[in-house]
Amino acid sequence: MRRYFHDAAVLARKDVLLELRGRETLPAMVLFVVAGLVVFHFAVPSADSEAAGAGLLWVVILFTALLALVRAFVAEREQRLMDGLLLAPCDRSAIWLGKSLAVLAFLALTELVALPAFALFFGGLGWGTVAGVCLANIGIVSVGTLLAAMASVTRSRELLLPLLFLPLAIPIVVGGVGASVSDDPGRYLGFLALYDVVFAIISWASFEYVVSE
């Protein structure tokens, strides 16, 4: 088990190093999330409900995550590097976990900018929203990384990934918006936690089949 987490950490570290060197994904995510919130700030009349603002936050988070997921396997696809990783004697699901951890780090860093920006533009940020975002991140990267791996071997990957990912992300939006606006966020946070557990297990267990030829 220790070996498994070591391999996942090694792979995640590699992706973070590649991003630090290339600086392609993270700046794009931050710019996108801020631009999205600014656009929504002017698009939605200020008198409108808190619920609308919370919904817009979740839309922006999902699409920002998609930016990271579309690029998650770029190096592995363009240079056929997945072969190199599959040849290594590590458990193949460790590749999924490593990639998920790297995407999670990028998403969390982006949200460090997004949440204060949201509070600035839409006024107020409850603990339910913050807890919801934390839980939703796990679900987004778990299922998103699996789907990104699936889409990366197809020619129409940029189209396919959103088509696969967005329907599966609907429960995340339901739970996230509920946690943001409900008087009883605990119920929705529980729902998000359940989603995380179920989809993390499914993604973990099925990754090997997705990358096998």
Next chain:
Amino acid sequence: MIRASGLAKRYGDKRVLQGVDFELPRGGFFVVTGPNGSGKTTLLRLCAGLAAPTAGELVVDADRAAIGFVGHEPLVYMELTALENLDLYGRLYAIAERRERIGMLLERFGLWDARGELVSTFSRGMAQRLALCRSLLHDPELLILDEPYSALDEAGADLLDRELAELRTTATCLVATHDPLRLAALASGSLTLA
């Protein structure tokens, strides 16, 4: 070490490999030849465990940790340095005394001075040398090489000749090439795909 009988591989409707039979004993050195599109790369990918056969039987008596593979791509990250790439694979293969082993291979393949440079700045030949370092990093029992001489200059090819002659005594080798004469002195058998 490898036994294949009636081996076949299809990708959709396309039949890439059909009815391949061969046996490569431990310590053997097999040369795989054939025209473009005959399935050499597919056969090597099957033996490396990168693809599963559609039909037939394939037994490879070596686990993943004991297989070294060089394919058409060097399988190294372009935005990492040579040292970082080998360190990554060294960690994944849990190689004891990783740094010493990496240093020794980089020296042997003439890449020590370029160890801190990004692979994206390498020539194709240097990337191929790095791919060979990667494949030998974990001291594999079974070495699978797909056109290993491609992109190597004369000095690089001579270096690979020497390496293969040395490996001939310690590892089992399966090599696909368009130049079987170059390996004739080392080969214990050959397989020609049509």
